[in-house]
Amino acid sequence: MKVKNSKLLLGAVMALLGAQGVSAETVKVGIAAEPYPPFASADAAGTWQGWEVDMIGAICTAAELECEISPVSWDGIIPALTSKKIDMIMASMSITPERSKTIDFSDKYYNTPSSIVGDKRLEMDATPEGLSGKILGVQAGTIHREYALKHFAPVVAEIKEYQTQDEANQDLAAGRIDATQADSLAMTAFLESDQGQMCCEFKGDAAGDLDILGPGIGIGLRQSEDELKAKLNNAIAAVRESGQYTEISDKYFDFDIYGE
Structure with missing residues (x-):
């Protein structure tokens, strides 16, 4: 399955069927509009790149989702999710009790101090x-x-x-x-x-x-979207088990970013 970089589409070319709360043909992945290297930043042509961008592609492909990157100002990214302007957040967002009052999270996909x-x-x-x-x-x-x-x-x-x-x-x-x-x-x-x-x-x-500080970084989701959450949790596990997680990470880091 190919990643559609030219249109900022990441993941498999398949519509999400039956996932609660996701009605669009594509799943919009919110990332912070502010550059945050080495996780996500735009090059001179406006193409987003970095470890987290690569991981979005891997996770969306494993989950059989068609994903579109949607940059959103960091201070408005949770409201964008809850108002359904985006469908999930992959922007180095820590899983915390306070945020969990408003949104849900997938399993962690990395953790650093x-x-x-x-x-x-x-x-x-x-x-x-x-x-x-x-x-x-x-x-x-x-x-x-x-x-x-x-x-x-x-x-x-x-x-x-x-x-x-x-x-x-x-x-x-x-x-x-x-x-x-x-x-x-x-x-x-x-x-x-x-x-x-x-x-x-x-x-x-x-x-x-x-x-x-929470237990790590997770994918932010609207509450009660259990089917989408399960897809993403399974995809995170599959990317790690396949070795793709390490393959991507080795391009950026010389240690295990997943953490303990």
């Missing part, structure tokens, strides 16, 4: 004591923001919010903030850039908080 990256000239670690008095940048609407507000707000000088992680990274490189909290893999791409190598370094992973 939430990390602190900071100015390499400053001594700090990923603890309240280590960040005391520092200015910490976070992306709005993320689990990293929620974690920072809960664990670091009482001790940091300021928690500064940004619409995109790239904006936080730019302020970190410019010295306008002391550190940022974000997904460790997303920050790896920044630290490998010329700018990131000059200014910054990993300071450590945030201590676990299952209520906020």
